[in-house]
Amino acid sequence: MHTRRHLIALSLATTMLAACSSVPPMTDRPPIVFMHGNGDSAALWQTTLWRFESNGWPRDRLFAPDQPFPLARDDDSVAQPGRSSTAESAAFLKAEVERVLKATGAPKVVLVGNSRGGNTIRNYVQNGGGNQVVSHVVLGGNPAHGIWAVKGLREGSEFSGLSPFLQRLNAPKNAAGDEVTPGVKWLTLRSDNNDKYAQPDGVWIGAKGTATHIGFDGPALKGATNIVLPGVDHRETSFSPAAFDATWRFLTGQAPRTLQPAAEPTVTLSGRVTGLGLDPLDPSSGAFANNLPLTGARLAVHAVDAATGVRRAVPAWEQTIGADGRWGPFTGQPTAAYEFVLSAPGYATTHIYRSPFPRSSAVVQLRPERLAEADRDAKAVVIFTRPRGYFDLQRDAVSFDGKRELPGVPPLGAGVSSSKLKLASDSPRSIAAEFNGERVAGQSWPAAQGHVSVLELTY
Known part of the structure; x- marks a missing residue:
């Protein structure tokens, strides 16, 4: 476990890796x-x-x-x-x-x-x-x-x-x-x-x-x-x-020289914006993931304070998504934290907060959320997600808004990759989540105005 945390911590030390790029x-x-x-x-x-x-x-x-x-x-x-x-x-x-x-x-x-x-x-x-x-x-x-x-x-x-x-x-x-x-x-x-x-x-x-x-x-x-x-x-x-x-x-037939990404001086980010589909024969069955382009969606990218998720300035990138679903390329810094804001008809305005990108990537895929009926009573909704793995509360060092317990994640086993926090106040505030040395911070947004926040882990 300590070795695993050490590897994750290494991946976040982008400035120390710059010389190895x-x-x-x-x-x-x-x-x-x-x-x-x-x-x-x-x-x-x-x-x-x-x-x-x-x-x-x-x-x-x-x-x-x-x-x-x-x-x-x-x-x-x-x-x-x-x-x-x-x-x-x-x-x-x-x-x-x-x-x-x-x-x-x-x-x-x-x-x-x-x-x-x-x-x-x-x-x-x-x-x-x-x-x-x-x-x-x-x-x-x-x-x-x-x-x-x-x-x-x-x-x-x-x-x-x-x-x-x-x-x-x-x-x-x-x-x-x-x-x-x-x-x-x-x-x-x-x-x-x-x-x-x-x-x-x-x-x-x-x-x-x-x-x-x-x-x-x-x-x-x-x-x-x-x-x-x-x-x-x-x-x-x-x-x-x-x-x-x-x-x-x-x-x-050889050992790799490093197990973690070597940082680049600047990073170029791009990818695709996709949506959620509905079964035309049974729309009530709920949405399912697909990788089709979400044409017409709006994307804005903001540099944010890594500790709080507060925006630093005006959007660093804005774009309307075309028929191919592609966004970017956006040139950023390997030590900067970013907020990706997606808006599209039928979706919540989704604020995706990410930890710094040490290297360029052409597969920064983005998908807006829909506000579930069960969450309509919440003043604000924040999702903590780990796309490349699951949460294991016995194995991992995890916290969400300062708490060790993650809503919706069982105390035993690695089978759930996201947790949802429903806030009782719509006053914007900083929400942080941590996983084995990686920390992501974002801001809460009013659900009544159709907003959802997502804290997305990279590792």
Whole structure:
């Protein structure tokens, strides 16, 4: 635990790392395509991209695409608005790989996937011709044998170990019974027992006390190099320093020179602004994430005081989002804290506070919030979120507005990545949140005027 906190603290010491920012590029490195997981976006790979760059992997050989509809279908064989099938997901990856090969002239690529992204990669390599153009695969927290394998429980889902999809993927490929496609080098990364989607009990799928018939070793694959990362949660199997370390060693045969981002003198930030979709056949079912552009949204970027979240001056950047959903590029400072303000019809005006960006990034994806009906009684709403991992109150040093307890986060286990604070006053004030050495501060805004604040962790 102390080692883990030390690594996070190092990542925040951007000024001390500035001298390490000139790392000779390794121009012979193959391109890497990173595939995000269920309901996620390319943004989750931000720190991983920084770590690769800081160890000399050329920035123009790192690719993290957004799948338009990242959520899996409830039943893979039944069309569902706003969701993608395993075949659609594999076709998306195939097109991305072909685009990368054409752009770089490389003969082969490396594929790195988190969670559902691993299903997509395995499907593409096994059934979409990927075995001809992929040299290495790294799978973090991939539910390779399902999240559950219970007769009668959504057996058509790609997350069921009994699904036709996973049964085909896991069928033996040779006399040794290997589950991985030959001709490609495979690495799986899993937790020892802290991955919410590799649990023998169904607590995280709403079936506490019911056996899932999936073990902690569910993400491991016969025929692959299988590594256990003690204590990590589901997302940290891909986005933690330990995951990067294992990935770098697998790809290069050497230890990385650093596990943390090396600061640049100035940073250029850009990304996409996306929204939340509704099922046109059942709008009452609630919103779901997609990676479609939120055309017409307004974005303003303010430099803020890192200790309080108070704005320092007029907006440093303002933009109306076009049809491609892109925002930026915005040039900033690696030691500055920023507030990103998003406004769009049908959404709350969302104030996203971030800790400093030590390096440039083209995957600063932004999405406004909707004010939930259950929160209409609040004078102000502040969300504390950790996109690249979960909160574990026994494992982590965490506080939200000065309190150790996080609303909505259970005292045991790593399965929730956000916490919501409902304030009884609409008077603006500073709200701070901390996680293992990273601190983010922002301001509260009146909910009655349609505002929501988000304190978003980077690490």
